[in-house]
Amino acid sequence: MKPLKTILLTLLVVAVYILHQDFWNWKQAEPLVFGCLPIGLAYQAGYSVLAAVTMAILVRFAWPKHLEEVEPSSKP
């Protein structure tokens, strides 16, 4: 994998990891998203979607394709 791609994907994962710590929502209940979800809960629910998108990006750009060709070894 090219170094620039590696750096960008690493930064993406680190940024997503940091975004989990939403200290700005710590003491907030309002606004209620969809009329019932406290903002802290809605943010973390959205974070789950972001995690799925991040994984989709990793699968697209960092998939270990070489593992697809692994065969059983003849040596013990």
Place this chain on the structure above:
Amino acid sequence: MISVIVILLYLVVIAFIGSVAFRRGKTNTEDFFLANRSVGEMVFFLSLFATNMTAFAILGSSGQAYRQGIGIYGLMASSSGLVIPLTIFFIGTRLWALGKRFGHQTQVAFFRDRWECDAIGTVIFTLCALMLVPYMIISIMGGGTVLANLSNTGAGASPIIPYWLGCAIVAVVVTLGVFLGGMRGTVWVNILQTTLFLLFGAVAVATISHALPGGFGDYISKLAGDPKTRFLVTREKMPPQAFWSYTLIPLSSIMFPHMAIMCFSARKVTAFRRTVVLYPLAILFIWLPCVFLGVLGAASLGKVADPDGVLLLMLQKYAPAWLAGVLGAGIISAVMGSDAHQVLALSTMFTKDIYQHYGGREKYGEKGAVHFARVFIVVVTIAAYAIALELKDKQGIFEIAVRYAFSGFAALAPIMIAALFWKRSTKWGALAATLFTAACLVYFAVLQNSRHPGDIIWQIGAGKDAIKVLFLNPRGDVSFWNGFMTVVPMVFGSAFCMIVGSLISRPPSQATLDKYFLAHQQQPDLSPVQA
């Protein structure tokens, strides 16, 4: 009564699927433990997810949300939604490849070969087995709780299925399924189970919103407006240090033997692609409704005797009996799906890492190994059942899991990472990290049971500026450095031991290093990403 009948019907279906798998199975360990490494893409996702979802995900999450509020979702679910797929992506795929190439069926088999060790592998095996048992126990406890609560006929009356019988029913059905069907039966059952519990959350929310007087928003606003309950819809009582600490807990996932063994069972590595993307969404589907309903339970039910049963109480109160039964089956699915994999994993480990490793295969052959595995399954389930009865009412489902299994397995993650990606790592580093983890677990367990909430064990300085290095927080949990969870020093300490232990000892032979790191001369290598 109707809900009990629905659940019992479900249990009969599960046992039937196990018996069908039994007829399709072959009498060799590769088939019994790994379904011949033939699990397809979608089934792999459903089964891997079922492997990792326990009573903890539904009952523990709603119970903790009832006690601590919405913060529980961020604490465990959303961080798991990132960290677990990352570990599956980077570690699970490599484990699969090693299993396929060299025939490994357990983590310990890989460690023994990778580091040319025997007894050290047995030490790692012992710690893993000891930590897996509590995880199994919470599954059985969860099953007993569900059946007892759902069969409760009214206030003050005894449930039709008491706790002890509920635990026994779950243990027997799981044992039968695994005993007869092995991995194949377990995976087939998982398809039904995961589908059921993924649907559970949406159906429960829809049903309860229809039956609840007033809208959800009214209840949440009521909680937010009362200073005594506002913490339930914010995180004002949740220490940020604990919130961050919890992001290390999901490292445990890939070190759970049942998760690692599941990784070996995929037919192709491409099965992991869909799994890692769907995993965070599946967590969202289960945890969000459970956490939300747990908080809602605090507003609509008031004080309840057993917070882990809050979701079941809401179903009983707001859902028709037959639907409560179907939803109860969804919960039981989560309980049994993971329990089956845990039982199977323990049996796989004992059979491969102890029985066969120490000469059982030569003496009794492959068929004998499968018989041994089956006997072991029965024995370990009986033991777990007895402990589940003993521990009832002593500790919550959530606490037992976190204190003894999750933190310990998370602390073993550096060993796996070193084995896969660090050529210079050695068996002595692995031993140091394992012993450090074991020592921490024993020490923290002793502290937890001998000290009182609020006790300070080690403090630097005095007065306002004092740093509490080791203490028990108000809930009685051992905490570190002004509020971090013990998983933090355990993970970093274990990594430190792994590094130092490796650097001061001799690496494995060149032949072994070539086997694992230069194999690309004959075959594609297993080193990190080369897209």
